[in-house]
Amino acid sequence: MADQKPESNLPPPWMVPIESRKQRAEYYFDTVLSGHQHWYSEKSGKQKSRHLFFAIVVIVLGALISVLQVFSEQFWVAGVTAVLGATVAVLRSIDTLLRPNETWQAYRKASESMKREYRLYLNNADAYAEAGDEDTAYRLLVDRVETVIAEEQQLFWQFHAATRAASESKDPDIEAK
Numbered sequence: 540m541a542d543q544k545p546e547s548n549l550p551p552p553w554m555v556p557i558e559s560r561k562q563r564a565e566y567y568f569d570t571v572l573s574g575h576q577h578w579y580s581e582k583s584g585k586q587k588s589r590h591l592f593f594a595i596v597v598i599v600l601g602a603l604i605s606v607l608q609v610f611s612e613q614f615w616v617a618g619v620t621a622v623l624g625a626t627v628a629v630l631r632s633i634d635t636l637l638r639p640n641e642t643w644q645a646y647r648k649a650s651e652s653m654k655r656e657y658r659l660y661l662n663n664a665d666a667y668a669e670a671g672d673e674d675t676a677y678r679l680l681v682d683r684v685e686t687v688i689a690e691e692q693q694l695f696w697q698f699h700a701a702t703r704a705a706s707e708s709k710d711p712d713i714e715a716k
Contacts, residue, residue, distance in 0.1 A: 560661050563677050567684070568657065575688060576657075579650035586643030593634040600627045649691040656683050 550558055568576055600623045607623075610616050634640070659665045660680045670676035 557661055559673070560663075560676070563673075564657055564660055564680060567677075567681060568653070571681075572684070572688075576650055576653040579646045579653070579691070583643045583646035583650060586639040586646060589637070590634065590639035590643060593630050593639070597627050597630050597634075600630075645691055645694050649687055652687040653684055656680060656687070 568574075604620050604623050604627075607616050607620050657680075660667050660676065663676070666679060666683075667676045670679055
């Protein structure tokens with residue numbers, strides 16, 4: 540009996556339901572959703588970087604326009620400030636059109652909401668505590684995560700519908716010319 544080692548590979552009894560739920564949740568997130576949560580997380584980072592790039596460049600160029608006024612007697616200042624001003628206008632327009640600030644926030648919200656549902660499900664908290672059995676809790680996880688995705692996609696389609704409507708509406712004065 541002294542030669543027998545206790546089974547250290549077995550999880551404590553309280554962890555068995557968590558491990559079971561973790562396997563089901565990982566199956567859903569990794570297989571069924573094919574990495575949606577990771578995609579939202581990665582894309583939100585890229586959109587945030589894009590937005591910050593536009594914002595920082597606009598700030599720097601705007602400040603540079605002001606600094607160049609010190610050299611207003613120089614012949615080249617008017618041309619350089621005009622180019623910088625045009626660049627600021629173009630970058631702000633692109634930022635407004637692409638809306639990376641809104642996009643990264645929506646993606647981050649979706650990603651964090653999915654993580655939250657995963658944690659609540661694993662720990663049998665919130666609505667999952669009221670589920671009658673494991674199958675019901677799993678279906679509730681799927682339903683709540685799909686709702687998160689649907690809400691984000693609804694925002695996406697609303698944005699594109701508004702953008703399309705704005706580009707399709709034409710000024711009657713332009714057509715008359």
